[in-house]
Amino acid sequence: MFSLVGVTALLLGFLGSTVWIRASAPARVRPQTAPAPGIPAFETEVDRLVARAAERIDARDDTGAEEAAMRAAAVDPSDARAHLLLGRVHLRRGRVEAARSSLNRVVALEPVGPRADEARALLSTMQ
Numbered sequence: 001m002f003s004l005v006g007v008t009a010l011l012l013g014f015l016g017s018t019v020w021i022r023a024s025a026p027a028r029v030r031p032q033t034a035p036a037p038g039i040p041a042f043e044t045e046v047d048r049l050v051a052r053a054a055e056r057i058d059a060r061d062d063t064g065a066e067e068a069a070m071r072a073a074a075v076d077p078s079d080a081r082a083h084l085l086l087g088r089v090h091l092r093r094g095r096v097e098a099a100r101s102s103l104n105r106v107v108a109l110e111p112v113g114p115r116a117d118e119a120r121a122l123l124s125t126m127q
Contacts, residue, residue: 046076053085065089080109084119096126 049072056065066089072082087102099122106119 046072046079046082049075050079050081050085053082053089057085057088062089062093066093078109080106080115083109084115087119087122091122091126100126 049068053065053068053072056062056068065085069082069085069089072079073086076082083102083105087099087106090096090099090102103119103123107116107123110116
């Protein structure tokens, strides 16, 4: 009987001191492995197509840029980047109405921000 009480007291003492030590210890800091700001955690199909379209625009390949931007807009119609690239390509090819439509879509999708500013600037050159 006394040994059962003794073992129980030792066990409770051990558990109590363990809880007390863990509660009073400082919180562990775990390193964050989040991606850098502005960089997605993983590259999507739309990201690849938008990058391809931008590369084609830089290389003056309007046909390839238009194709890649149209595919990106088809995969995700709510991605303003694809519509902005389409607007730039249409404007460069002289398709004013198609450019206006794409650039207005950018402003509708993202009313504020650098893409909207660029779209508004391009729209102002057409009026």
